[in-house]
Amino acid sequence: MKQTITEQDIREWVANRDLAEIRAALPILAPAEAADVLRELEPAERAVAFRALPHAYATEVFSHLSPQAGEALLQDLTEEETRRLLAELAPDDRTELLEEMPDRLTQRLLNLLSPEDLQEARELLGYPEESVGRLMTPDFAAVDPEITAAQALERIREQVAETETIQSIFVTDDVGVLLGYVDLGRLVTASAERTVGELVESGVVSIRAREDQEEAARIMEVHDLTVLPVVGREGVLLGVVTVDDILDVVAEEATEDIHSLGAVGHGPAPGLRSGLREATFGMIYRARFPWLFLLVFMNIFSGSGIAYFEDTLEAMIALAFFLPLLIDSGGNAGTQSATLVVRALATGDIRTKDWLKMFGKELGIALALGLSMAAAVFGIGIWRGGFELAWIVSFTMVGTVTFGSLVGLLLPFALERFNFDPATASAPLITSIADIGGVLIYFSIATWWLGL
Amino acid sequence: MKQTITEQDIREWVANRDLAEIRAALPILAPAEAADVLRELEPAERAVAFRALPHAYATEVFSHLSPQAGEALLQDLTEEETRRLLAELAPDDRTELLEEMPDRLTQRLLNLLSPEDLQEARELLGYPEESVGRLMTPDFAAVDPEITAAQALERIREQVAETETIQSIFVTDDVGVLLGYVDLGRLVTASAERTVGELVESGVVSIRAREDQEEAARIMEVHDLTVLPVVGREGVLLGVVTVDDILDVVAEEATEDIHSLGAVGHGPAPGLRSGLREATFGMIYRARFPWLFLLVFMNIFSGSGIAYFEDTLEAMIALAFFLPLLIDSGGNAGTQSATLVVRALATGDIRTKDWLKMFGKELGIALALGLSMAAAVFGIGIWRGGFELAWIVSFTMVGTVTFGSLVGLLLPFALERFNFDPATASAPLITSIADIGGVLIYFSIATWWLGL
Numbered sequence: 001m002k003q004t005i006t007e008q009d010i011r012e013w014v015a016n017r018d019l020a021e022i023r024a025a026l027p028i029l030a031p032a033e034a035a036d037v038l039r040e041l042e043p044a045e046r047a048v049a050f051r052a053l054p055h056a057y058a059t060e061v062f063s064h065l066s067p068q069a070g071e072a073l074l075q076d077l078t079e080e081e082t083r084r085l086l087a088e089l090a091p092d093d094r095t096e097l098l099e100e101m102p103d104r105l106t107q108r109l110l111n112l113l114s115p116e117d118l119q120e121a122r123e124l125l126g127y128p129e130e131s132v133g134r135l136m137t138p139d140f141a142a143v144d145p146e147i148t149a150a151q152a153l154e155r156i157r158e159q160v161a162e163t164e165t166i167q168s169i170f171v172t173d174d175v176g177v178l179l180g181y182v183d184l185g186r187l188v189t190a191s192a193e194r195t196v197g198e199l200v201e202s203g204v205v206s207i208r209a210r211e212d213q214e215e216a217a218r219i220m221e222v223h224d225l226t227v228l229p230v231v232g233r234e235g236v237l238l239g240v241v242t243v244d245d246i247l248d249v250v251a252e253e254a255t256e257d258i259h260s261l262g263a264v265g266h267g268p269a270p271g272l273r274s275g276l277r278e279a280t281f282g283m284i285y286r287a288r289f290p291w292l293f294l295l296v297f298m299n300i301f302s303g304s305g306i307a308y309f310e311d312t313l314e315a316m317i318a319l320a321f322f323l324p325l326l327i328d329s330g331g332n333a334g335t336q337s338a339t340l341v342v343r344a345l346a347t348g349d350i351r352t353k354d355w356l357k358m359f360g361k362e363l364g365i366a367l368a369l370g371l372s373m374a375a376a377v378f379g380i381g382i383w384r385g386g387f388e389l390a391w392i393v394s395f396t397m398v399g400t401v402t403f404g405s406l407v408g409l410l411l412p413f414a415l416e417r418f419n420f421d422p423a424t425a426s427a428p429l430i431t432s433i434a435d436i437g438g439v440l441i442y443f444s445i446a447t448w449w450l451g452l
Numbered sequence: 453m454k455q456t457i458t459e460q461d462i463r464e465w466v467a468n469r470d471l472a473e474i475r476a477a478l479p480i481l482a483p484a485e486a487a488d489v490l491r492e493l494e495p496a497e498r499a500v501a502f503r504a505l506p507h508a509y510a511t512e513v514f515s516h517l518s519p520q521a522g523e524a525l526l527q528d529l530t531e532e533e534t535r536r537l538l539a540e541l542a543p544d545d546r547t548e549l550l551e552e553m554p555d556r557l558t559q560r561l562l563n564l565l566s567p568e569d570l571q572e573a574r575e576l577l578g579y580p581e582e583s584v585g586r587l588m589t590p591d592f593a594a595v596d597p598e599i600t601a602a603q604a605l606e607r608i609r610e611q612v613a614e615t616e617t618i619q620s621i622f623v624t625d626d627v628g629v630l631l632g633y634v635d636l637g638r639l640v641t642a643s644a645e646r647t648v649g650e651l652v653e654s655g656v657v658s659i660r661a662r663e664d665q666e667e668a669a670r671i672m673e674v675h676d677l678t679v680l681p682v683v684g685r686e687g688v689l690l691g692v693v694t695v696d697d698i699l700d701v702v703a704e705e706a707t708e709d710i711h712s713l714g715a716v717g718h719g720p721a722p723g724l725r726s727g728l729r730e731a732t733f734g735m736i737y738r739a740r741f742p743w744l745f746l747l748v749f750m751n752i753f754s755g756s757g758i759a760y761f762e763d764t765l766e767a768m769i770a771l772a773f774f775l776p777l778l779i780d781s782g783g784n785a786g787t788q789s790a791t792l793v794v795r796a797l798a799t800g801d802i803r804t805k806d807w808l809k810m811f812g813k814e815l816g817i818a819l820a821l822g823l824s825m826a827a828a829v830f831g832i833g834i835w836r837g838g839f840e841l842a843w844i845v846s847f848t849m850v851g852t853v854t855f856g857s858l859v860g861l862l863l864p865f866a867l868e869r870f871n872f873d874p875a876t877a878s879a880p881l882i883t884s885i886a887d888i889g890g891v892l893i894y895f896s897i898a899t900w901w902l903g904l
Contacts, residue, residue: 184636185608243699247702250699250703254702258794261710262788262879263784276810277806281813281817281820285817288785289821293825295780295784296825303774303775303776303777306776317765323755323758324754324758324887327776328883329747329748331883340711340736342710343710361733364733365733365736368733376748384759427713427878427879428879431784
């Protein structure tokens with residue numbers, strides 16, 4: 001057997017159609033070396049040689065080709081070969097390849113695939129989970145701007161199977177770049193001679209395939225769209241997202257947020273997206289236990305706070321009466337702010353950069369709420385233990401409500417800032433943090449006031 | 453002046469076009485009497501006489517007509533007269549009239565109105581807030597089943613202004629009853645001679661105008677629709693709901709639920725639908741204070757529980773360390789169940805009647821969670837105060853987690869059953885209830901165990 005293999009050898013084998021020899025001989029080279037040799041060949045020769053290689057080895061070799069050489073090779077492979085190759089590539093190699101791939105090739109890959117393969121293909125194309133690319137469908141109608149309305153209708157009649165829905169007809173140039181859209185209703189009602197170019201609405205809103213599907217939902221909501229075109233890096237129309245899919249997205253995202261706010265799933269455990277009815281005992285247990293467990297250990301801090309101030313508590317046991325009321329009020333106020341901020345961040349009503357403005361507003365509201373609550377409990381304080389207790393309880397109330405509110409406000413912003421889900425700032429988590437603060441505020445004020 | 457007025461008098465005045473006399477004379481009758489007299493007239497005479505009456509009096513008289521006579525009269529009035537009359541009727545009279553009104557007349561009213569008046573009209577038509585009737589638009593295209601595809605396209609070309617969107621063409625019979633739909637794409641791609649009747653999809657999903665808009669969202673989600681036809685009591689097509697409006701509904705309902713779960717607004721105070729950014733200080737204060745205030749008074753029960761067991765607490769002050777941990781765990785577990793149930797009820801994943809099945813499942817899960825948590829805190833119990841305390845704490849943990857979970861499960865079902873919003877079972881509310889139970893469970897077990 002030869003020590004090494006040159007491009008000359010391969011050229012001869014290809015010319016002689018001696019594929020068995022290629023298959024047997026080439027694997028003595030390391031995949032990177034084979035890639036170097038293949039790079040020297042003409043594209044047609046390279047495709048033939050590549051096809052002859054054993055699958056696993058071919059995939060290895062492919063991942064060592066330059067993106068340009070890889071793309072050229074993909075153009076020459078059949079749909080089935082491309083699909084198998086993409087499926088066998090390691091995810092990071094695949095993503096690297098696809099990041100570099102021209103839109104036209106992506107479009108071709110999407111269009112070649114049968115609907116059943118589409119879901120798999122969108123994964124293979126490396127679109128991240130919950131991205132627009134995973135949601136889009138290549139079932140759209142597109143026409144050139146030069147043709148007339150009548151010709152466009154004719155073209156659509158040919159393009160579309162009888163059962164399919166066409167809502168908007170997109171207008172693209174000769175390389176597939178999205179120029180605008182024309183409504184099917186408008187095409188139908190326009191006089192036959194007008195060209196598509198005259199009827200086109202150019203202010204078309206589109207989204208990139210790698211964007212988050214929540215962004216698509218936001219755009220469709222703001223612009224009241226039923227179909228949103230999805231484009232690649234170069235503006236080529238790759239597919240469309242329809243509003244009925246977005247409806248599912250909006251509902252699912254809301255469920256996720258609601259569950260997170262209730263300390264169910266996410267963060268430490270997987271969620272219950274599929275709904276409660278179908279959730280098994282084990283699924284629910286796993287979604288709930290981690291948070292309960294984690295929070296117990298946070299509550300140990302509150303307990304330690306109480307234990308630290310045991311002397312104060314023994315000196316004035318009436319303080320115990322107000323403990324739930326004071327620490328819960330802080331937690332409740334914090335839950336309210338967190339809820340408002342988490343939802344406003346999710347709907348795009350506010351952004352991370354608004355935190356300081358929101359902080360100022362919240363500080364004012366928290367103080368107003370704290371003072372109102374203090375007034376409400378002052379009388380109860382007198383009733384349970386006289387003026388001294390009443391003042392301690394009232395000052396503590398202002399402190400706990402303000403502390404809780406500010407934690408509830410800032411935690412979601414902080415989580416968002418560091419790329420965590422802001423909805424992780426759940427009611428139970430905020431409550432536990434507010435409890436720790438509440439215990440310390442309460443007993444510090446009491447110890448100081450009572451001169452202990 | 454005459455003592456009374458007979459139908460004969462009115463007939464004469466109408467015949468003589470002596471409208472000033474009618475206007476001056478008729479109001480001496482009580483509105484109910486005038487209605488009796490008018491009922492005797494021919495419809496044409498009645499319309500003339502009615503128009504002559506002063507506005508406020510006419511409205512009174514109208515509310516005393518039988519629904520049939522009222523309808524007949526409405527048919528003879530102009531759009532403007534009808535609108536004014538409906539606007540001036542008391543809401544309950546209006547609803548009574550409209551409940552009885554034939555679909556055709558409703559349809560006519562909706563179609564007569566200009567788009568600017570439409571929002572007002574939907575209110576006037578007595579559709580409840582958040583009902584499908586408030587959301588629907590009468591901008592739809594409908595054709596007969598007998599005509600051909602080509603004729604249908606011609607008809608649509610006439611019906612629809614150039615700027616409007618047509619997604620589905622509805623097929624209705626000669627009195628406007630919805631028979632099915634045909635996709636515009638299908639009409640365009642079908643050969644021109646086929647009749648609409650041959651192309652129609654008869655399995656059309658529709659909704660009644662008085663249904664809740666959440667139900668429309670559910671239907672559109674399940675059936676993946678972009679347009680949902682809205683029909684009256686007799687099946688007449690009144691309008692359509694488009695999915696982009698539903699998208700707003702889904703997002704708004706989710707916001708409402710999230711806010712309610714966070715004890716912001718609803719129940720005692722108005723919500724913050726408009727979003728946090730635009731909410732004023734006063735709006736936020738009013739949405740938050742009532743719940744905080746209410747919950748303080750619930751927390752007094754927890755405080756009273758602690759005060760009741762003051763001797764137990766003084767006998768073993770180490771019990772105080774575990775107080776936040778034990779009562780919070782119950783609240784946290786309850787928040788989790790409430791969150792899951794509220795969301796599942798909102799999405800239609802479970803129904804009120806499922807409560808018993810859910811109860812059984814929850815009982816199992818709650819015990820499993822409680823036992824796991826008990827195991828987690830047993831060691832801490834030994835560390836803080838020995839085996840005695842460890843057992844008290846562990847038993848309490850099982851009790852509080854189970855109690856909290858069951859409250860969290862049952863409260864939303866109970867609220868839904870009595871037609872309150874299940875999302876009122878907010879994290880802070882559940883926490884407060886769980887706290888009361890937790891304090892009682894903890895100190896009862898401790899008092900009994902310590903033999904006090």
